[in-house]
C-alpha cells in the first residue's frame with residue numbers, strides 16, 4: 176500500500192460492493208443484486224471493524240468465520256473477497272460470475288474459492304451450519320484456550336429465518352449458549368413474491384429472544400449503529416441476533432425497496448442511475464486504488480493477528496495436541512480396530528449392527544481424540560454414546576457428546592458446520608426413517624465433501640412393532656441416489672467395524688451407516704483386508720456357481736440360509752455381501768466381474784429395488800419390498816412380505832430353470 180494514499184471511507188467501501196454486484200449480475204445476465212446492495216453497509220462495517228481473517232492464509236485455524244446464509248447474494252462475498260485481495264478472486268472471476276469453470280458459482284460453494292467457508296443457497300442451511308461452527312469453536316476453545324478464540328458471523332435473510340431448520344438451529348444455539356455466534360438478519364421485508372407481509376407475521380426479534388438469544392434492532396444503513404450493535408453482540412454471553420433494517424437494492428433509485436431487485440439484473444439504465452445516486456462514477460469493474468487500499472487494510476489487520484497467533488501456537492504447550500486435533504488423522508485406529516475385529520471373530524459375536532456400531536465406536540472414540548458424537552434424542556436406540564463420553568453443555572464445552580434434541584435437520588447441518596470448522600469429526604444418530612428430516616443437509620455434506628458420519632439405526636421392517644411410519648422402505652434408494660455419499664449397510668459386527676474404519680478414513684466423503692435393530696449372526700470368519708471398503712465381495716465362494724445371491728445388511732443372513740437350502744438340492748450358490756454400492760461401483764471392472772460372475776443373480780434387500788441395477792441385469796431377480804411395511808414382530812413381517820430363505824431359494828431355482 177502506498178503510505179501516502181488516503182483510505183476510502185466505509186461508504187465507498189460499501190459502494191464498491193454494490194457496484195461489483197450490479198455489474199457482475201448485469202454481465203452474467205443472471206443473479207441477485209438486491210441483497211448485496213442492501214447489506215453492503217452492514218457487511219462493510221463487519222469486515223472493516225471486526226472480522227479477523229488473513230487472505231494470505233485462508234485456512235488459519237483461529238480466523239473468524241463468515242457465513243453468507245442468504246446464499247443467493249453470492250456477489251456480496253465474491254466482491255468482498257476480491258476487494259480483500261484473495262489471490263484466487265481476481266477481477267476475471269467477478270467478470271465470469273456464474274460461468275462454467277469460474278470460482279464464482281451461482282451460489283457460494285465451499286472449496287471453489289478461498290474464504291468461502293460453507294456452501295449456501297438452500298435457505299436456512301447457512302445459519303444452521305454456523306451453529307455447528309460456533310459450537311466447534313467453543314469445544315475447541317475448551318480444549319485449547321490459548322489457541323482458539325474466534326467468532327462466527329452470519330448474514331441471513333427473511334428466507335433463512337422462515338425455513339423450519341432455522342428454528343431447530345436457533346433453539347439449539349440458544350440452549351448451548353453459543354455466545355460467539357452473531358447473526359445479522361437482513362430485515363428488508365422483501366422476498367421473491369413481494370412483501371414479507373404476504374407470508375409471515377412473526378416477530379423475529381421476539382422469537383430469537385424466546386430461544387435465549389441476545390437481540391438488537393438497528394438501521395442497517397447506519398454504520399455507527401451497526402458497529403455498536405456488533406460490539407454489544409460480541410460482549411454478550413448469549414448468541415446474538417441483530418435485526419438490520421435495510422432497503423433491498425439500496426442505491427438503485429427506481430427499483431430499491433422492491434422485490435424487482437431481488438433476483439434480476441438491474442438493466443443498464445438503472446445501473447447508470449444507481450452510479451449517479453451513489454456517487455460512484457467509476458466504470459464497470461473498475462475500483463479506485465484508495466478503495467482497494469481500505470479493504471487491503473482489513474486484510475493487513477487480519478494478517479498481523481494471524482502472525483501473532485502463529486507465534487502463540489509455536490510457543491504453546493498445547494501445540495502437539497492442537498496439531499493432532501487439526502489433522503484428524505485416523506491412522507491410530509488401525510491397530511485397535513484390527514484387535515477388535517479379531518476378538519469379534521473369536522467370540523462369534525451375534526449382535527444387532529447398531530450394537531456392533533456401539534462396540535466399534537468404543538474403539539474409535541478411545542483411539543481418536545477428535546470425534547464429536549451425538550444423537551437426535553435417540554442415544555439409547557442409536558447406541559452412539561461410548562462409555563465415558565461427557566455431554567457438551569453450555570457450562571462444559573470440553574465434552575464430546577452432543578444432545579441435539581429432536582432436531583434431526585439442525586443436527587445434520589450442525590455436523591456439517593463442525594466438520595467445516597475443523598478439529599472435530601462429527602457423527603450423529605437418528606432412526607433411518609427420519610433420514611428424510613436430515614436430507615437437505617446430508618446432500619450438502621456430500622456436495623461439500625465433508626467427512627460427516629450419519630448413524631441411521633432401525634433400518635428396515637426388521638425394526639418390527641413400531642410399524643410402517645418407522646420402517647424405511649425407499650430410504651436406501653433415496654440415499655444411494657445422492658452423489659458422493661457412502662451408504663454402508665453392514666451385515667454383521669465385522670462389517671460394522673470396517674464401516675467405521677471407512678467412515679473415519681474418509682476425508683472428502685460423508686458416510687451414512689445403515690444399522691439393524693435386530694440381532695444378526697457373525698458371518699465373517701476373517702478380516703484380512705477391509706472388505707467393506709471394496710463395497711461388495713464374495714462372502715461365500717463355492718468355486719463353480721449356479722447362481723449368485725447378492726444381499727446387504729440383515730438380508731445377508733437370509734441369503735446364507737437360502738444358499739444352504741440350495742446346496743442340499745445340489746445347487747451351488749455364491750454369496751456376495753454388498754454393504755456399500757458406491758464403493759463397489761468405484762472398483763476396477765475386473766474386480767466387479769470376478770465378484771458378480773456370470774451366473775443368474777438374485778438381489779435380496781428389505782427395501783425397494785430401485786438402485787439395484789448396479790448388480791442386477793434385466794433377466795435377474797430381486798426379493799425385497801414393494802410398498803410400506805406393517806406393525807408386527809419382525810419375524811412375522813419377513814414372512815408376510817416374503818423376504819425369506821425359502822423365497823430366495825425358490826427365486827433362484829426359477830431363474831436357473833429359465834436358463
Ligand SMILES: Cc1ncc(C[n+]2csc(CCOP(=O)(O)OP(=O)(O)O)c2C)c(N)n1
Pocket residue numbers: 209210245247296297298299331332333334335338361363365366367423437
Ligand atoms: C430452501 C430454499 N427455498 C427456496 C429458495 C429460492 N429462493 C431463493 S431466495 C428466495 C427468497 C429469499 O428471501 P430473502 O431471504 O428475504 O432474500 P432477499 O429477497 O431479501 O434477498 C427464495 C424463495 C431457496 N434458495 N432455498
Ligand SMILES: [Mg+2]
Pocket residue numbers: 332333334361362363364365366
Ligand atoms: Mg428479504
